[in-house]
Amino acid sequence: MSGLDQARALALAIPAALLGGAYIAQYGFGLYPCEMCWWQRYPHFVAVGLALLSYVMVPHRVWAALAGLAVITSGLIGGFHAGVEYGWWQGITGCSSLPSSIDVMDVNAAPIVRCDVAPWDLFGISLAGWNFLISGIGGATILALAAYKK
Template sequence: MATLGSFFMIAGALAFQYIGGLPPCKMCYWQRYPHIIAIGIGALALALSNRALMMAGALAALTTSAIGLYHAGVEKGFWEGPTTCTSQPIGGLTTDELFDQIMSAPVVRCDEIPWEMLGLSMAAWNGVLSFGLFILWCLALRRA
């Protein structure tokens, strides 16, 4: 179930991107990588019934949960995100430097909320739901 959960989280992210027209920011991509790893780990764990793989799946789910909650904090302004993904000060730049900064700036900023439901952004939902997947991995590990 945890493997399917990660699969559906990736499918949902791709649907928001390609159907909903909401391109991901750098931190959104960071949240996808552990889900992709968890899918691969889950497929191996199902085939091999290996406890170490189950622990790795739980770690992948916990990692994406942490990244999602960190990203949600950046969106809400609780802390700063990476400078390559958020707005930067423009003071002291020449017009050519400013133009270069604008042209090389990421299209999607990590500190803006493009979509939310029930007061939670996509990043926050990923954090919450991925923590649920972490619990599922732990329950599977306990049963093994």
């Protein structure tokens, strides 16, 4: 398998797996996303599209590399979000604090999800932190493989 083939496969598999995990966490385990969680998903959606384009559009390496950059973008957002969760810095959205009033009669309201509280962690690393690690390493690997010519 060539470096380009590996880059394209990873560019499709990594964001698809991370999005799949996010939706399983959301719908299977009730871990609803906050606003910053959504920000991390958007570049993964883009990465999947770019990875698919890398199979049909030339130059293939460029599309794969763009997908890798989208994966890295999600990871960087995840790193920022993890920093907010760990209290290293302030968030830039209103989801880092509770609203001043809540209408308890609105049973159709979405659950309130704060950006500065990690709802789950593994080995002390939140979901945003795992996205940072996996997307950062994965995206860099995609870029390296896309650049490798044999």
